[in-house]
Amino acid sequence: MAETLVIIGVALAKIVVVFAALQVTIMYLVLAERRISAFIQDRLGPNRVGWEGLLQPIADGLKFLFKEDIIPSRADKVIFVIAPAMIVLPALMTFAVIPFGGVLTFGGIKIDLQVASIDIGLLYVLAMASISVYGIIFGSWASANKYALMGGLRSCAQMISYEIPLGLSVMGVLMMTGTLKLEQVVEAQSTYVWGVIPRWNIIFQPLAFLLFLTSAMAENNRLPFDLPEAEQELVAGYHTEYSSVKFAMFFMAEYAAMITSSALVVILFLGGWLVPGLEALGLPQIVKELVQMGAFVLKVSFFLFLYIWVRWTFPRFRYDQLMRLCWKVLLPLALANIFVTGIVMAM
Amino acid sequence: MDEKPDTEGKREEIVREAHEMNFIDRLYLPALLKGLADTFRHLFEEKFTIEYPEQKRQVYPRYRGLHRLNKDELGRVKCVACFMCSTICPARCIYIVGAEAPWPDREKYPVRFDIDELRCIYCGMCEEACPVEAIELTEIYDMVGASRKDLIYNKEMLLEIYDRTKEKGGMKKWI
Numbered sequence: 001m002a003e004t005l006v007i008i009g010v011a012l013a014k015i016v017v018v019f020a021a022l023q024v025t026i027m028y029l030v031l032a033e034r035r036i037s038a039f040i041q042d043r044l045g046p047n048r049v050g051w052e053g054l055l056q057p058i059a060d061g062l063k064f065l066f067k068e069d070i071i072p073s074r075a076d077k078v079i080f081v082i083a084p085a086m087i088v089l090p091a092l093m094t095f096a097v098i099p100f101g102g103v104l105t106f107g108g109i110k111i112d113l114q115v116a117s118i119d120i121g122l123l124y125v126l127a128m129a130s131i132s133v134y135g136i137i138f139g140s141w142a143s144a145n146k147y148a149l150m151g152g153l154r155s156c157a158q159m160i161s162y163e164i165p166l167g168l169s170v171m172g173v174l175m176m177t178g179t180l181k182l183e184q185v186v187e188a189q190s191t192y193v194w195g196v197i198p199r200w201n202i203i204f205q206p207l208a209f210l211l212f213l214t215s216a217m218a219e220n221n222r223l224p225f226d227l228p229e230a231e232q233e234l235v236a237g238y239h240t241e242y243s244s245v246k247f248a249m250f251f252m253a254e255y256a257a258m259i260t261s262s263a264l265v266v267i268l269f270l271g272g273w274l275v276p277g278l279e280a281l282g283l284p285q286i287v288k289e290l291v292q293m294g295a296f297v298l299k300v301s302f303f304l305f306l307y308i309w310v311r312w313t314f315p316r317f318r319y320d321q322l323m324r325l326c327w328k329v330l331l332p333l334a335l336a337n338i339f340v341t342g343i344v345m346a347m
Numbered sequence: 348m349d350e351k352p353d354t355e356g357k358r359e360e361i362v363r364e365a366h367e368m369n370f371i372d373r374l375y376l377p378a379l380l381k382g383l384a385d386t387f388r389h390l391f392e393e394k395f396t397i398e399y400p401e402q403k404r405q406v407y408p409r410y411r412g413l414h415r416l417n418k419d420e421l422g423r424v425k426c427v428a429c430f431m432c433s434t435i436c437p438a439r440c441i442y443i444v445g446a447e448a449p450w451p452d453r454e455k456y457p458v459r460f461d462i463d464e465l466r467c468i469y470c471g472m473c474e475e476a477c478p479v480e481a482i483e484l485t486e487i488y489d490m491v492g493a494s495r496k497d498l499i500y501n502k503e504m505l506l507e508i509y510d511r512t513k514e515k516g517g518m519k520k521w522i
Contacts, residue, residue: 036390039389039390039391039394040386040389040390041389042389042392042393042394042395043394043395043396044394044396044398309383309386309387310383312386313382313383313385313386314379314382
């Protein structure tokens, strides 16, 4: 009985901690986006609220709360209200299966550093990413606005198209590790090639890494693939009619998806929380776990920075270029990657 | 004709070279990395932002900002109420009421001297027209008022601007 209570307590604590950490990361990611974009453009960015603008996210949040919440008179009210939840929910739920560390032993209790360890972790992530399309389509349709609808249609086509190279690029990794369980994918990368180079999947699957990264950016509607929003053409795309907290939820979903896909890239290709040569140091178990968690955060941060960096470097694709890239470049390359991986593994 | 250099063929060659891409170029990855390197360099470059209330833009010496009414050595207003500035003013923003001067060295002086800083177009024609260099435009550009009335500067306010800016001497040294 007591054991069950401990298990439930640990699970709830993990949910609360991960949810809170995710929210804080989203808030500060928005600030990072604004400041890094400013630096890239030789500006300073928001640096007034708090030291170097560190309280800016709170100011932003308050602003969203106090804005008028407008529902267009011709909108389909029920779907209009549901849509932001439809997009935030999968974005946050996806993170549940992301392992951010090994097993932490704390006073005799073993804690997996992961909210939910399920056998089909990777499949779950991909499925959840697909569900988030519904939020966008519902929101754009319910707005009764032509720009929103066009943005929704574009994102529908884009996200469904890019799911194919996204899924196929993971196949190479799956064939090598033979499991869909994300923590086992990480464990499989813990050995070394010739005793020195860590056996990270990026070394064996560099093409898959590039394909996955590109497709993930497209899947998250980030520049250079942000055609669903395309300010110059579609006002703001699918969230044109949204204001106040509902708009903030679309915003949050985008950043949550960014965090999840960065974490996924790290887990699949860069050895997750593993630090090469850490075992050799012979640190106590708990210190080792904390160092590994720090390493995971650092690796994910790099990819988050990359997302922002890429956004403020490259111009947007034209729609036909976007589709050509997906179907004529990424898809054949992903298939070729699977083919080559299969041949090498059979030899 | 034969003296003319054969630029046409050379130009074609340059254009072809610029457009010919080998396999590596066609992957676009080197170009993408170059772009990323470019923006990364800008992260650390000097910023152009002037943090306004603390830092202010250094204006050029010919800058035309808020007016001032100059005083002479005795601290009296220099203006002789000749109405030249209000006559030349294309925005009709200068309002003067002249009166008999209490001093022996001039006939008139302004009792009222109002400038509507909201109407003013800061062309500087008033200071060019002034025969006694009594009106000048300063480098002040941040005037604030809670109402339109606040930005109609009267004689006392304009003289006070002179006190605020007099250590800079005459505003327009090149005249």
